[in-house]
Amino acid sequence: MRLWPRSLAGRIAALTLLALMISQLVSFVLFMHERDRFLERVILAxxxxxxxxxxxxxxxxxxxxRAQAVAALSTHDLRYRLASTPGRTFVGASDTAKRFAxxxxxxxxxDVARVRVAVGPGLARRPNRRAGDALRMAVRLDDGQWLRARQRVFDPTRHWARSSLLTLAVSGLLMAVIVVVTSRRITAPLRDLARAAERFGRGETVEPLPEYGAEDIRRSVAAFNLMRERLARFVADRTRMVAAIAHDLRTPITALRLRLEFxxxxxxxxxxxxxxxxxxxMSEASLTFMREEAATEPSRNVDLSALVDALCEDYRAAGATVAFEPDTRVALVCRPAAIRRALRNLxxxxxxxxxRAQLTLSDTPEAVTICIADDGPGIAETDRQRVFDPFVRLESSRSRDTGGTGLGLSIARSVVQGHGGEITLANRAEGGLSVQIRLPRTGTI
Known part of the structure; x- marks a missing residue:
């Protein structure tokens, strides 16, 4: 199945060419069979x-x-000879020879009793230049002698097979060009839909797609546009609701603080x-989180290694122990402010x-991977998914006493997933936690 195309356009072209090849081969086999039957009738007649x-x-x-007359009647392909017997050639004649007789x-x-026929390899097994005696015949004359005839057959249509194969090759080539061009035009709306869905999944703003192409494709594009509109409205409503709740909590919190003063x-x-x-x-963190979720930053091609190095340099300037050694330039299409915010939280x-924090950056043709390692106590395996939930803080060293609100990892995961990537946690063998961010290269310029 490795030879089977992966794209829809390629599969349409492959199926069309396969159908063309099968139909041409069937036609070729039928043609060769009918040609042999036709050749039999012509030679016999x-x-x-x-x-x-x-x-x-x-x-x-x-x-x-008569001997001289028989010699005069003979040709290169049809020779005659007079004999007193039909000859041993006709002993045990095949069913085909009897039918010919x-x-x-x-x-x-x-009368059929006066005719003897022997079929050679030429007539019964596709005539060719090496067929030899394709057909032998003996007829008893009125005086009792036998007129023996030997017909040599050369295939006058031996070039038909080559012509048919050449026609098949030319037809296949022309059909391939036509089908590839046509199928690419047919599947163009699907490619646009796939790109738009991938961008929408990364959190980018996607304009409604034009609805064109076949009826089924137009319905799919229309369904995607409707889904995009509904999801955008749902997310906007949810964001406004949570932001309003967080904002309205300020008033009772302030009132309670004033009462505590007395x-x-x-x-x-x-x-x-x-x-x-x-x-x-928590209220301020929720408002910040909602504002960042609602923010629409355009994607652009950035030097990710330079971005990480500049961020680490800011920490080092503030006296923090953050290590990063950029090796080469790593370009990636992303939202740099969002990536910087996720890395800052981690x-x-x-x-x-x-x-301390040790950052490494690795690059492959499929994705870019950023790893942040520390020397802390790590996280139990049962808690590695739970810590990504909003406002979740573990009861060990990662407790409320540190002053965190439990939104840092949630924001980081939201940013990474918005780029179509994934974030995973793992405890290091030498101690500490390792956070790995994998950002796919989809959409890289």
Whole structure:
């Protein structure tokens, strides 16, 4: 199946050419069969006429001159000879030879008992230059002698097979060009649909696609446009709702803080103030998350290694232990601000829980991989998917006491998935956590 095309246009072309080849081969086999039948009839009719003419001629030739007459009637392809017996050639004649004998006797209007026929390889097995004696015939004359005839057959249509194969090759080539061009035009709307779906899956803004092409394709494009509109409206409504809730929480939180000012300063009021601060941070983080989700940044081709190096340099300038050694320039089509925000969240986590961050960048023809490693305690395997949920903070070293709101990994995963990539967590053998980001090269300039 490796030879089978993967694209729809290629499969249409392959199926059309395969159907053409099968139909041409069937036609060729039928043609060769009918050609052999036609050749049989022509040879039999011609030989029967010639032998009948030779018999009539010998009726007017004296007996002592018949040998010379037979020699004069002979040609290169049809030779005659007089003999007292039909010869051993006709002993055990095949069914085909018997059928030929009946047909030739009927054509010559004589009794079939006077006719003997032997079929050679030329007539029964496709005539060719090496056929030799294709047909032998013996007819008993009125005086009891046997007129032996030997017909040599050369295939007058031997070039038909080559012509048919040449016609098949030329027809296949022309058909291939026509089918490839036509199928590419037919599947062009599907290619546009696939590109638009891939961009929409990365979170980019996609304009409605033009609906053209075959009826089924137009319906598919129309369904995609409707789905895109509904999803965009749903996401926008959800974002506005969550942002409104987070914004409206500011008022009761502020009111509760004012009421706490009039209460005595003790452990209970300090605990309540801490809870309100935590709620305020969560509310602000939710608003920030919703604003970033709603932001539409265009994708462009950027030097990813330079982007990562500049980000790490900012951390190093602030005294953080962040290591990155760019090897070569790695170009990728992405939303640079979103990628920078995701990397910043992951580096902040690595510094908070592992005191240092080690970044590496690897490049392949299919994808770019960024790895952020730290020296922290790592994350249990059962928690590696849960930590991506919003506001989830583990109870070990990654607790509320660190001051995080639990949205950093959620934002990072949202950004990575918006680029069609994936983010995975794994504990390092030497200790610490390794975060791996894989960004596919789909859409790279």
């Amino acid at each position: 011609n030989m029967a006429d010639n032998v009948a003419a030779a018999m009539r001629t010998l009726d007017f030739v004296p007996a002592d001159e 009946r047909d030739m006797a009927r054509s010559m209007e004589i 209460l005595p300063d003790d452990d209970n009021t300090r605990a309540m103030a801490a809870t309100l601060d935590d709620m305020a941070r 580096i902040d986590n690595a510094l908070t829980y592992g005191q």
